[in-house]
Amino acid sequence: MELATIRTPNGSTAAAVRRGDEWMGLAAADLSELLARPDWSWEAVTALAAPVGSGIPVDEAELGLPLPTPGKVVCCGLNYADHILEMGRDLPEYPTLFAKFADTLTGPTDDVAVPTQAQAAVDWEAELAVVVGSELRRADEEEARAAIAGYMLANDISMRDWQKRTLQWFQGKAFDGTTPIGPVLVTADSIDPDDGIEITCEVNGVRRQHGSTKTLVFSPARLLAYISQFTALRAGDVVLTGTPGGVGTGMQPPQYLSDGDAVVVRAEGLGQLVNTIRFN
């Protein structure tokens, strides 16, 4: 099943579920609101959907930021073996984690506005994002797997100069509106990262990254279980699972994004994020 947050002609948004070639509206403004309902379930979602034939054709719908108000966004760095080696590091015993804010996120086709003071070293990071479907506290891996609502793509666009100003990456990873996620939430019954999802990143049509989620050091379920040892995860929270090799900062010489560059993150079964960099 695929869920999305659709932009409506009047400027508002609506949660929707895909039925064939149509998006059927759900009685919630977006997927954050839908997942926050204490009574939500996939069965309830299906029952809520507008009748087939009354939806918006898939090729006419504009998809917005699927989860505008997650309570927590936790990101894992250094999780693909090849990217870890490219950054000159050893394979880790523990996941390297940092946080983003809901404000950091943006929609799957939105422009990514980069302010003047952060335009020197703008880099791409294609990632698999995991969406939490039910509360997790000190969970084991099996419980964590059962609590995954589904998956989407993310582009953890990073201001490498700000990231490297201090020991903590956070400030280079938390510019408002610079992490596209989406385009849709594909439920966990339809796709399994443990089987290997091929994720790619293209910049102006040139492939820069390519990795399989099969090579993740910490699987989605293992990451969620680990995070839940120190903080509760709840429905609608988002966990970014790290990026494969091929980022600009790892190139010789390093290569970064410029005004007008088009970045496309893509995976079979998850669709694509298509975002243009705008220096302003």
Added chain:
Amino acid sequence: MELATIRTPNGSTAAAVRRGDEWMGLAAADLSELLARPDWSWEAVTALAAPVGSGIPVDEAELGLPLPTPGKVVCCGLNYADHILEMGRDLPEYPTLFAKFADTLTGPTDDVAVPTQAQAAVDWEAELAVVVGSELRRADEEEARAAIAGYMLANDISMRDWQKRTLQWFQGKAFDGTTPIGPVLVTADSIDPDDGIEITCEVNGVRRQHGSTKTLVFSPARLLAYISQFTALRAGDVVLTGTPGGVGTGMQPPQYLSDGDAVVVRAEGLGQLVNTIRFN
């Protein structure tokens, strides 16, 4: 002026303003709710207060977590010259920043529960916390100073083993309910950290930390201005300004907190946080 979130006998909470020896209730459940109102102002707060004589005597009131739902909690590490030297580092050009979640916070007299897997290296960090009073985006220092609602204390209790597992400190700083803040919000017209606020930390009655906010490398206004270059700050957001020298991990040999230890963070004009460590 002093504001607080008071625990009421029926188990709920209420925002309150101090008038002499009484807390006068305000029409908001807590200070997060109060500061989130688009129409809030100090004048409005004063007008909202219940009439003098109908309040709760200060020595009978139980103060709860003042800001239970901040949108953002940003923390600065390495901001007191003496602590930076104690950790073996140079004075920084840029503030070292990381994020916490609202869930990380707890009240000024609450027990701090530490789960089994994080009891090996529990450390104290007395800090000045700044509370944002109005929205800031790419602000300069003067605008940032004008947007400060006020100040309170914080104890950034840190699980040093988790903090040092990877390059990113976040996971050792984000255990739910381990950062006491409060006890009250002292408004910016009553106290000025640039003049020097002496902050201390005592563990079981023994003084471990002592520092003056006069020695902050990055002042509260400078920190807020810096953060606002990458993310919007809004009323009710909290910025922790770093800790002075004297933390347990800097002692020879390192010394950490045990079950039952009482940690007191205190400053003239800001009151005190009194929290007991509970291993569970």
